[in-house]
Each structure stands twice: as C-alpha cells, then as structure tokens.
Amino acid sequence: MSLIRTLTAKPWLEQTPEDLPALGRLPMPTARVGLVVFLAVVATLFALLVSAYVMRMSFGDWRPLPALPVLWLNTLVLALGSVALHLSVLGARRGKWTTTRLRFLFGGLCALAFLAGQLVAWRQLDTLGYFVAENPANTFFYLMTALHGLHILGGLVAWERTAVKLWSRSGAAGLQLSVELCATYWHFLLVVWLVLFGVLLADTQGLFVPHMHHGF
Template sequence: MPINKLTEEPKQVLSVNKWKFMVWLFIITIIMLFASQTSAYLVRRAEGNWVEFDIPQIFWFSTLVLLVSSVSMHFSLQAAKKNNQALLKTAVAITFIFGMTFLVMQYLGWQNLQQQGVFLKGNPSGSFFYVFTGLHMAHLLIGLGILVATFIMAFRMKINSKNTLLVEVCATAWHFLDLLWVYLFVFLLYFR
C-alpha cells in the first residue's frame, strides 16, 4: 500500500453557519411567497374589473426612508467589523427608528387609500395593494425584532470584530427587505 494513502489529510467538510442558513431560507421563502402573489396579481388584473387608483405620495417618501435605513444598517456592520461600539449602537438605533418610521408611513398611506375609497374588501386592485404592503410590513416586523436583538447584544458588548454574526444576519435580512419593498413598489407603480 502506498504511503501517501495512509497519510492523506481528511477532506474538508463544507458547512454553513445555521443562522446564516436560516436567514437565507427566510429570504428564499419570502421570494417564493411574493413571486406567487405577484403572479396572481397579474393573472387577476388581466381578467378585468380592475380599478386604477393613485398611490399616495407617502409611499414614495416611505421608500426613501427605507433606503436610508439600509445605509445606516451598512454603517452598523462596518462599525462592528472595526470595533466601533458607539457607531454600532447609534447605527442600529437609527436603522430601527427608520424602520418604525416606515411602518407608520405605510399605515398613513393606508389611511390615505381609504380616503380615496380604496379598501381591503372591494376591488381586487385595492385588495392586492393592501395584501402586498401588509405582508411586507409583517416581514419588516421580523426584521425589527432582529434589530432589537442586535441592539441589545451591542449594548451588552457581545458584538465586536471577532463576533459580527448577528449584525451580518441582521444586515442581510434588512437589505433584502428593503430591496423587496423597492421591487414591490416599482411593480405596483408599473402594473396599476
């Protein structure tokens, strides 16, 4: 028997961190959910009896707020990698505040829709709008929960340059939710 077969190094096993795997599974699930919903939207819209309505201006501003929250989330990850605890805490807090502001603005947008006579029950165009924005808001609440956990861990000094996993997971989920909203908003603008 050749000697090199006895002294072979064991093959490296590829593994993925369970939290990163879970966030990517979460993302894939949400993509599938919204792909099915946008497909249903297009099919139902093609059937007719579709009322067009103006999307309230506040949805444009809420989109901007969410995009800015992605910037602050990016700064929080960079701060964690550089052990800048003050910036980490501040950036996570700002991201949370912008996330909450987005939710409030979405609610105000719903109120504006109701003033236009667009309700959840009624024409499918309005129903789909509420379902899309409501589902996104529900997922954003999960993102806010992850932000709260990140904020608590940052204050307990559990996040540093050697332990950035929670901030990485949080940033991945948050950026995805922001991109998802941009997709939904553009979709709803284009296919009114």
C-alpha cells in the first residue's frame, strides 16, 4: 500500500504557500540586476565605438595620436581607485566601517584625479595641434574619452550618495550592497578604459591593419 500511496501522491498539492518560490522574485537584488543590464548596454556602446575606430583607421587620412605619458598616469590612478573600492567591499563585509569609509573615499578621489588627468591630456593634445576636427583619429579619441568621463561622473553621483550614507548610518541595512555596486561599476569602467587605451597604443605602434591610401 505504501508503494501505491507513493506513486499516486501529488506533492505539488501538498505544499504550503511558504514552500513555493515567490512569483517574480529575482535570485539577486533588483539594484544589482539593473546595474548588470545598464553595464551590458554601455559595453555594447563602447564595443561599437571601438569597432568603428578600428575600421576607420584603415583609411588614408587617419593620423594616430601620440600616447601621452599622462595617460599612463591616469590609468594607474583609475586602477588604484578600483582597488580601493574593492578593499572597501571587503571591509564592509567584515563590518569594519572605519576602514571601509577611508577606502571608499580614496576610490572616489582617484576617480576625480583621473578626470582631472584626462582634462590635462586634452589640453596637451590641443597644445600639440591635435584638435577635435583636425583628423578622424582625434575625433574618435575625444569622443570615446568624453563618453568614458561622463560615465565616471555618473558613477560619482552614486558614489557621493553612498558616501553620505557611510558617514551618517554606519552599518545600516543595504550599505554593503551600495558599496559593492559602486565597486562593480568602477571595475567595469577600468576595464573599458584599458580597452580604449590599449586600442590607442596599438594604433600608435602600428599594430593594426596598415592604412589604405584612400579617403573616407
């Protein structure tokens, strides 16, 4: 009889509402899902720009920009900021809010320093005669770095809001998630910049397809 009872049992009818998964409930916080979707869109945008950059450089009017030393410094500063925010995540997970605040603050300051360094790079290029409309390579560089800088500015808005919470409500619910989302965003922007800078360096060193001798 026990065998028959087992074969004819309908366990889905015996489950209580508490045993069933909530309809529409996501396996991760909504904020994290939103960030992932947003980063996917931004990644697609920059992928299209890089693809257009690589295709456009095959034309004869393309003149690569020099890899300014300040761009190397900016890369280091952005990487340090990403590391600082990662360390702030570790501090938040361990409940060490004092070190979390300091590391989080340092990460934001690195982002500001990076933006200032990018403005210096623009000024240097302008001084050397690499104006925005002077050459297609110039236009692409200014466009890509400007878009990247705007996304950093947007990230600083979220960083500022999280920093205010860190200083006013240490250990409050949701703070760890906010710190983690900021760190994820900064890691993403670091990867994007490394790709952009790598393409610039490769173009400067002539590692791409040799330029063809015809116009756009």
